[in-house]
Amino acid sequence: MATLEIRDLHVSVEADNATKEILKGVDLTVKQGETHAIMGPNGSGKSTLAYSLAGHPKYTVTSGTVTLDGEDVLEMSVDERARAGVFLAMQYPVEVPGVSVSNFLRTSATAIRGEAPKLRTWVKEVKEAMERLRIDPAFAERNVNEGFSGGEKKRHEILQLELLKPKMAILDETDSGLDVDALRTVSEGVNRVRETGEVGTLLITHYTRILRYIKPDHVHVFAKGRIAESGGAELADKLEAEGYEAYTKGA
Amino acid sequence: MADNIPVGSTTEGAIQVGGDHPADARVSAPASYDVADFPVPHGREEEWRFTPLERLRGLHDGSAVADGGIRTEVYTPEGVTQEQVGRDDPRVGRAGKPVDRVAAQAYSSFEKATVVSIPKDTVLTEPVRISVHGQGGTAFTHQVIEIGAFAEAVVVIDHTGDATLGGNVEYLVGDGAKLTVVSVQDWDDKAAHAGQHTALVGRDATFKSVIVTFGGDLVRLHPRINYAAPGGEAELYGLYFTDNGQHQEHRLFVDHDTPHCRSNVVYKGALQGEDAHAVWIGDVLIRAEAEGTDTYELNRNLVLTDGARVDSVPNLEIETGEIVGAGHASATGRFEDEQLFYLMARGIPADEARRLVVRGFFAELVQQIGLPELQERLIEKIDAELEASV
Structure with missing residues (x-):
């Protein structure tokens, strides 16, 4: 069973010629089949955790370890991490002019699976996944994220999640900027992947709203660069009622 | 992408209505067949300001001397003729005069011009091929491609090897004819190549130019369009890939002096590596008499690495409001x-x-x-x- 282990992770960024530590000792274990919600106020370091796990060059790991099934994730390049099974659904997916969605998906699936998917089954696979996410078929010929609405971008991220079948899915504020219908559609997509039991999910969010659709096994409150409290789904209810104030005091 | 211009690059643009002709003002001397009519450029002239003159290997100052080290081979399909003619042949120089010193140097220095003729009503099923291969030498060449009324042809000109070449090409496109010309600059790293490609587009004729520049130390080409009669159409496409240390410059001029003609310009370039420099100048002039003109020009650049530079200058000048359309766009973005x-x-x-x-x-x-x-x-x-x- 795939396990992602994060131990005492410290991460810094360079800003204005100064080094700023954002993650200050994160410990977390996510097993295949589990869903962990990471909740926290703005600026607590949630997204930094997501991007550090994916290997964004802006973030420097200063100490700690991250392993996936014992393999050192921090030693891997960004594409190696993806091929090892780490998937990051981004809060702000990037426009890639000149590259069509269909070309992008196929290139990506080829890289992740280690061989080009057979064209006939692939076309069907993509078509069905798009239908489930209520994505217009014409979408396939558009350039990646170019001119996409907020909702389209997030559906496109979840489409990739469904097609690439990672071991660990990190969803960075996938709920932000979505109306209720889009939130439901996107959540259904995430739940389909979770129901396979083959993915560990790290659901990063500011709001409890998405937890009505995606039920977490564990909830962690993130504050000041580390996990301040962990609990079950009931912790989310407490946050809903009381907010993050208790965790941000004395900042 | 327009707001994302790499450091050291420029994207300028102007649309002028009426007034003097800045497009004409870009040349520091009147067009002429005689190199002596042009002063040796010093680099600050409008038309030379982007060009590293020292890398022209003497094409601009008279010090480059032809030594026969470039071989030109012409393959003509059946029905197509080629001749070697002198400067006095009426077809030579007919499409337009040289407009800068290097083009005039080439015009004044070539020994024989090559004239390729596609007779009227001839529709070719295979391309005319012209291979220009440099063996480290210097040459001045002049080619005239003449296509008769209602004929259709594709001409491919390939430039390879190492050379210092001042080469002009003229296209005489007959009424209703369709001519597609592909000029590929696939030179070795050291080559220097400058030249003027001038087309005279006949009534209801279609001229398509495809300029593809990959190689060379310095390539500086100047495609120009003149219209002989109404109804002419010019499509000018360009693709360049500018590497480490290369200077690739494409300067276009479309002279709309005839009513009801069209032009469409699309040039795209990718750059990568230290000191890769691409220059694109797109001058379109719509003169007062050119009513019913329809023109659009576009230049896009994709900068793949730091240290590359693009100068992109579209310039559209309009002297009549009685046109179908006129526009331009230029953008440089980074990967x-x-x-x-x-x-x-x-x-x-x-x-x-x-x-x-x-x-x-x-x-x-x-x-x-x-x-x-x-x-x-x-x-x-x-x-x-x-x-x-x-």
């Missing part, structure tokens, strides 16, 4: 680290990510060019260029 991260985060290795983006950038243009055989070759070349320096 972003964020794009690279996004693609790599989906398992795609860095070099493949770059290839995906560059192929995508050129895809629409390659399709517009519409010659299947050339399309494949272009994609292969683009991949090879990426391969060589990633």
Whole structure:
């Protein structure tokens, strides 16, 4: 069973010629089949955790370890991490002019699976996944994220999640900027992947709203660069009622 | 992408209505066949300000002397003729005069001009091929491609090897004819190549020019369009891939002095490596008498690495309001680290990510060019260029 282990992770960024530590000792274990919600106020370091796990060059790991099934994730390049099974659904997916969605998906699936998917089954696979996410078929010929609405971008991220079948899915504020219908559609997509039991999910969010659709096994409150409290789904209810104030005091 | 101009690059643009002709003012001396009518450029003239003169290998100051070290071979399909003629042949110099010192030097220095004639009503099923291969030498060449009324032809001019070449080409496009010309600059790294490609487009004729520049130390080409009669159409496509240390300059001029003519310009370039420098100048002049003109020009550049520079200057000048349309656009964008991260985060290795983006950038243009055989070759070349320096 795939396990992602994060131990005492410290991460810094360079800003204005100064080094700023954002993650200050994160410990977390996510097993295949589990869903962990990471909740926290703005600026607590949630997204930094997501991007550090994916290997964004802006973030420097200063100490700690991250392993996936014992393999050192921090030693891997960004594409190696993806091929090892780490998937990051981004809060702000990037426009890639000149590259069509269909070309992008196929290139990506080829890289992740280690061989080009057979064209006939692939076309069907993509078509069905798009239908489930209520994505217009014409979408396939558009350039990646170019001119996409907020909702389209997030559906496109979840489409990739469904097609690439990672071991660990990190969803960075996938709920932000979505109306209720889009939130439901996107959540259904995430739940389909979770129901396979083959993915560990790290659901990063500011709001409890998405937890009505995606039920977490564990909830962690993130504050000041580390996990301040962990609990079950009931912790989310407490946050809903009381907010993050208790965790941000004395900042 | 327009707001994302790499450091050291410029994207200027102007639309002028009425007034003097800045497009004419770009040349520091009146057009002439005689090199003596042009002063030796010092580099600050409008038309030379982007060009590193020292890398012209003497083409601009008279010190380059022809030594026969360039071989030109012409393959003509059945029905097509070629002749070697002197400067006094009425077809030579007919499309337009040289407008700068290097073009005039080439005109004053060539021994014989090559005239390729496609007779009227002839529809070719295979291209005319002209191969210009440099063996380290210097040459001044003049080619005239003449296509008769209602004939249709494709001409491919290939430039390879190492050379110092001042080469002018003229296209005389008969009424109702369709001429497509592909000029490929696939030179070795040291070559210097400058020249003026002037077309005279007949009544209801279609002229399509495809300029493809990959190689050379310095390439500076000047495609110019003149219309002989109404109804002419010019499509000017360009594709360049500027590497480490290369200077590739494409200067276009479309002179709309005739009513009801059209022009469409699309040039796209990718740059990578230290001191890669691409220059694109697009001058379009719509004169008062050119009512019913329809023109559009576009230049896009994709900068793949730091240290590359683009100067892109579209310039549209309009002297009559009685036109169908006129517009221009220019933009220079970078291949972003964020794009690279996004693609790599989906398992795609860095070099493949770059290839995906560059192929995508050129895809629409390659399709517009519409010659299947050339399309494949272009994609292969683009991949090879990426391969060589990633």
